[in-house]
Amino acid sequence: MTVTGAPRRSVTLRLLDKADKELVKLDRAVLGAFYKFQHEFRRNPGAGGFRLKQLDGHDRLWSARVNHEWRALMIRLGADDWLLVSVKHRSHVYKNLDRLNYGINHITGAIEYVDLQVVEESVLRRELAQPTAPAPAPTPVPAPAPEPARQEPKEEPLFAAYTDERLAALGIAEPLIPIVRKLTTDDELLGLVEYAPRHTGEVLLRLRDGVPYAAVMEQVTAPVAVPEEEKKHVTDDWQAAVDRSQTVVITDDESLQSILEEGDFGRWKVFLHPTQEKLVHRRYSGPARVGGGPGTGKTIVALHRVCHLVRKLPPGRNRPVLLTTFNRNLAADLRARLLSLGGPDVLARVDITHVDQLATRIVSEADPGRAKRRIDDAAALREWRELLVEAGESRWSPEFLSDEWNQVILGQAVTSRSDYFAVRRAGRGRSITRAERASIWQLAERFTQRLETKGLETHRQVAERAARLEMARKAKIDKRAEEREERGGLDNLHIEAGSGAWLRYRYRHIVVDEAQDLSAAHWKMLRAMVPSEPDDIFLVGDTHQRIYDNQVTLGSLGVHIRGRSSRLTLSYRTTREILRDAIRVLGDADYDNLDGEPDTLAGYRSVLHGLAPTLRGARSWDEEMDLVVEQLGAWHDVPRESTAICVPTNDMVTQLADRLIRRGITATEITQDGPRSDQGVHIGTMYRFKGLEYRCLIIVGVAEGLIPRASVDAWEHSDPSRHQRELHRARSLLFVAATRARDALTITWHGEPSRFLAPLQPSQ
Numbered sequence: 001m002t003v004t005g006a007p008r009r010s011v012t013l014r015l016l017d018k019a020d021k022e023l024v025k026l027d028r029a030v031l032g033a034f035y036k037f038q039h040e041f042r043r044n045p046g047a048g049g050f051r052l053k054q055l056d057g058h059d060r061l062w063s064a065r066v067n068h069e070w071r072a073l074m075i076r077l078g079a080d081d082w083l084l085v086s087v088k089h090r091s092h093v094y095k096n097l098d099r100l101n102y103g104i105n106h107i108t109g110a111i112e113y114v115d116l117q118v119v120e121e122s123v124l125r126r127e128l129a130q131p132t133a134p135a136p137a138p139t140p141v142p143a144p145a146p147e148p149a150r151q152e153p154k155e156e157p158l159f160a161a162y163t164d165e166r167l168a169a170l171g172i173a174e175p176l177i178p179i180v181r182k183l184t185t186d187d188e189l190l191g192l193v194e195y196a197p198r199h200t201g202e203v204l205l206r207l208r209d210g211v212p213y214a215a216v217m218e219q220v221t222a223p224v225a226v227p228e229e230e231k232k233h234v235t236d237d238w239q240a241a242v243d244r245s246q247t248v249v250i251t252d253d254e255s256l257q258s259i260l261e262e263g264d265f266g267r268w269k270v271f272l273h274p275t276q277e278k279l280v281h282r283r284y285s286g287p288a289r290v291g292g293g294p295g296t297g298k299t300i301v302a303l304h305r306v307c308h309l310v311r312k313l314p315p316g317r318n319r320p321v322l323l324t325t326f327n328r329n330l331a332a333d334l335r336a337r338l339l340s341l342g343g344p345d346v347l348a349r350v351d352i353t354h355v356d357q358l359a360t361r362i363v364s365e366a367d368p369g370r371a372k373r374r375i376d377d378a379a380a381l382r383e384w385r386e387l388l389v390e391a392g393e394s395r396w397s398p399e400f401l402s403d404e405w406n407q408v409i410l411g412q413a414v415t416s417r418s419d420y421f422a423v424r425r426a427g428r429g430r431s432i433t434r435a436e437r438a439s440i441w442q443l444a445e446r447f448t449q450r451l452e453t454k455g456l457e458t459h460r461q462v463a464e465r466a467a468r469l470e471m472a473r474k475a476k477i478d479k480r481a482e483e484r485e486e487r488g489g490l491d492n493l494h495i496e497a498g499s500g501a502w503l504r505y506r507y508r509h510i511v512v513d514e515a516q517d518l519s520a521a522h523w524k525m526l527r528a529m530v531p532s533e534p535d536d537i538f539l540v541g542d543t544h545q546r547i548y549d550n551q552v553t554l555g556s557l558g559v560h561i562r563g564r565s566s567r568l569t570l571s572y573r574t575t576r577e578i579l580r581d582a583i584r585v586l587g588d589a590d591y592d593n594l595d596g597e598p599d600t601l602a603g604y605r606s607v608l609h610g611l612a613p614t615l616r617g618a619r620s621w622d623e624e625m626d627l628v629v630e631q632l633g634a635w636h637d638v639p640r641e642s643t644a645i646c647v648p649t650n651d652m653v654t655q656l657a658d659r660l661i662r663r664g665i666t667a668t669e670i671t672q673d674g675p676r677s678d679q680g681v682h683i684g685t686m687y688r689f690k691g692l693e694y695r696c697l698i699i700v701g702v703a704e705g706l707i708p709r710a711s712v713d714a715w716e717h718s719d720p721s722r723h724q725r726e727l728h729r730a731r732s733l734l735f736v737a738a739t740r741a742r743d744a745l746t747i748t749w750h751g752e753p754s755r756f757l758a759p760l761q762p763s764q
Contacts, residue, residue, distance in 0.1 A: 295573030515541030
């Protein structure tokens with residue numbers, strides 16, 4: 001049936017998740033024609049130029065003309081409600097129509113669409129793409145007596161242990177089950193996952209990772225399953241199915257363009273996975289944590305969570321939601337993303353600032369005339385060295401005292417000698433006696449006075465003071481609340497008027513990104529800024545990416561996440577090959593979940609496939625820089641702004657940028673505020689790459705003495721605990737750098753390669 005000449009009327013046009021993956025592969029001319037098509041179709045689907053018609057043998061699947069060569073495939077949900085599922089060349093639309101399967105999943109109640117031919121071709125393409133080792137040259141030997149021909153054993157199917165019924169019960173799309181039963185390799189599985197409905201892909205990947213069937217049912221299927229009382233008519237109610245599906249209504253050209261042209265963030269603005277969506281909208285009885293490896297969407301979940309919290313607020317002009325992270329660069333990125341996701345109305349209700357800036361604001365409010373010069377940890381360590389020389393003190397190294405001051409005294413906001421005697425020193429390794437604590441406290445007081453006299457302070461000092469100020473403020477608020485309760489809920493107007501302001505908590509909700517890099521003092525400050533109520537603190541982070549020496553146990557700081565901790569496991573950014581080698585860099589080191597319990601990347605994997613990382617060694621730094629120039633030449637078809645170079649030191653940034661410029665390659669440095677320019681290859685130290693991503697990345701200088709630094713091994717015998725922490729940080733820094741790459745990764749070194757690369761290199 002063809003619809004032509006129908007009266008002019010507007011309709012609802014929706015986009016199904018994964019349909020956009022086909023759209024982004026279209027060339028610019030076809031994509032431009034599609035933009036025009038969807039715009040006109042929403043205004044009047046009955047226009048004759050669309051040649052809208054129902055496909056033979058299908059009761060709901062229709063095609064519409066995009067241009068002379070291309071057609072849109074759409075499911076008709078209602079009279080004026082259409083769901084776009086694909087855009088295909090006309091030669092692929094009208095043949096073998098039984099390959100096009102769509103319906104409502106009887107477990108999840110969501111609409112699913114599958115082109116079986118596309119899935120089968122993807123599986124086959126992955127299988128054929130795998131390189132095979134050449135057979136060794138034969139060695140002449142006497143001809144043996146002929147033996148009966150033996151058949152090579154066939155590979156066992158990956159999911160042979162599960163019946164069709166058990167697979168269907170998990171919510172796997174039933175048209176795909178015959179293909180699932182034939183899969184024998186991970187590459188074939190990834191080929192299927194690329195085009196399968198997302199729930200099907202996650203179930204299969206979890207099963208393949210060895211997660212027990214019952215656990216997959218509980219963790220993946222049950223949270224998105226239709227309640228029993230609704231299952232009777234689930235496969236017939238298309239309007240109800242829309243609400244359970246990952247679809248977006250196309251309301252304007254800009255929203256569609258955002259989905260198709262903003263990469264992963266554009267997709268995640270609308271196509272949250274059901275697991276992620278439940279984390280965003282859940283009501284928590286207290287602080288909650290979401291963990292997961294790079295590219296799993298933790299930051300996206302945090303941003304959606306902020307939007308959700310803002311939309312629940314009563315009308316007002318204040319900013320009761322805090323969104324914070326550990327540095328200025330990431331805070332600026334969060335602001336831009338939140339504006340894109342929620343618009344100016346959401347942004348107007350959120351205070352977005354990095355945690356040290358927040359601490360500085362608190363301290364400045366309490367002491368407006370405070371004017372001290374801020375120094376970093378390296379400068380503070382030099383001050384420690386000078387103090388010990390002047391004092392003739394040799395019992396402690398300056399490094400030990402600096403760590404003790406930062407991690408224990410400032411980190412836990414210890415304000416008195418008696419408190420220092422009682423404080424826990426978790427993770428410090430070496431135990432100290434009471435007499436030794438007294439000696440260390442005396443030196444810490446002298447050091448603090450030294451900085452005061454010179455008009456100096458560190459970020460950690462500011463954080464510690466801000467924590468004390470906020471804890472004191474919280475104590476006043478709690479005391480007044482108790483007094484109000486004693487008076488039957490009435491305020492003491494005399495006290496309130498005398499204070500000059502009604503004392504309130506600064507925020508109702510706090511959302512923290514990159515939580516693993518905040519110090520104990522930061523957490524004490526944040527805990528005191530928000531009342532202990534449902535949905536008070538929501539944090540996302542991954543201790544495998546901890547790049548600062550901040551070891552914390554949240555429960556001891558009043559942030560109790562136990563029982564409210566979730567983990568994301570699917571990476572949508574980094575390919576399987578890059579992810580595999582990045583995880584190998586971590587080795588067998590132990591990592592925590594920010595609450596004193598072990599955390600792992602078990603089950604963490606990618607749904608993407610690509611080339612294995614390239615490893616290249618050079619004899620000298622000069623020769624290694626030439627390798628970088630050569631690699632950039634091989635990536636000539638990739639926009640320079642989508643390419644980056646990561647190095648261990650600032651000096652290497654300068655030298656490498658100079659080499660590139662002399663070779664005619666534009667380069668721009670990544671500073672604490674982000675790239676200095678929009679043009680050219682981005683170059684920066686490893687610390688600058690947190691939160692960034694690039695299509696192609698080169699990690700340079702991955703050599704012994706640079707990664708890890710040569711000085712790290714000096715602590716192996718004198719301070720084994722610090723030695724292990726520094727090795728952890730170096731591994732995490734390299735892990736973070738490697739997982740910034742989306743499509744291609746090259747690692748280079750000069751001299752001896754880093755010990756961390758040993759698992760990536762073939763055995764000698």
